[in-house]
Ligand SMILES: [Zn+2]
């Protein structure tokens with residue numbers, strides 16, 4: 001027996017089959033991805049338990065389904081659509097700054113090859129990506145040249161006095177446009193970072209905030225409908241089989257807690273969308289260097305409720321959307337107190 005074999009930590013009998021398993025499924029070797037997969041499986045299992053118990057215990061529901069299949073079919077459709085939306089949101093890209101930078105570089109390479117096409121507007125389609133700049137650029141020349149580099153593009157989004165060091169990410173060394181933030185779970189800078197969702201195992205940002213809102217909406221509707229079915233069961237069957245009732249009451253209580261949480265989350269995100277804010281901006285406003293001097297009640301990126309809603313729901317032709325910081329004149333205008341004429345002309349819209 002050699003000294004090396006004595007010093008080597010002993011391998012358990014599980015190590016060899018596990019090594020083979022991770023060679024077949026390399027993604028599961030990463031503990032982060034493994035826990036994310038476990039959470040996804042747990043979420044699907046919770047959905048199946050809530051719906052399964054209902055169909056198992058409620059004989060009337062089965063009978064009614066035979067007579068009127070449309071009602072149950074709609075419920076099952078919502079169930080399937082919610083799970084599909086969950087996975088679609090979980091697997092979607094939140095919009096990474098690095099990808100946007102590469103897209104800009106690719107676009108520049110195309111412009112350099114074909115200089116005669118360089119007279120396109122700032123918002124231009126080129127291959128698989130579209131870039132648009134938002135806002136009223138008073139006194140600032142955003143994307144003066146269509147072949148502007150990523151550094152120039154980002155610099156133009158900040159006030160002239162800002163230093164490049166304040167917006168360069170120290171982890172991935174990428175210049176961050178306003179509203180971007182480095183996510184330590186994903187280890188990437190995310191455009192219009194909202195939050196990192198543990199249940200989805202994904203970041204919520206510019207690219208998938210809309211999908212996330214729809215997921216919340218569908219999950220809330222499903223939770224509400226399931227709650228109604230549970231209450232209907234308990235009304236019709238209470239005192240028949242005590243242990244079934246106990247299970248149903250316990251599940252109904254947890255369902256009610258989930259419903260309250262989902263409703264509050266849905267309302268909160270609806271408010272964020274209407275005012276064009278993110279969770280990160282709202283919660284950590286004082287820690288974001290470019291928002292520190294702006295009055296609390298001013299939403300610097302808001303373009304009015306209608307425009308915010310349109311951008312959120314309908315600006316589908318844009319993969320990467322960059323919003324410059326407002327100028328001091330724009331902030332002054334936004335912080336002006338509301339007058340009667342503002343209310344009449346619906347200034348906030
Ligand atoms: Zn970063």
Ligand SMILES: [Zn+2]
Pocket residue numbers: 183184185186187195196197202203204
């Ligand atoms: Zn993340």
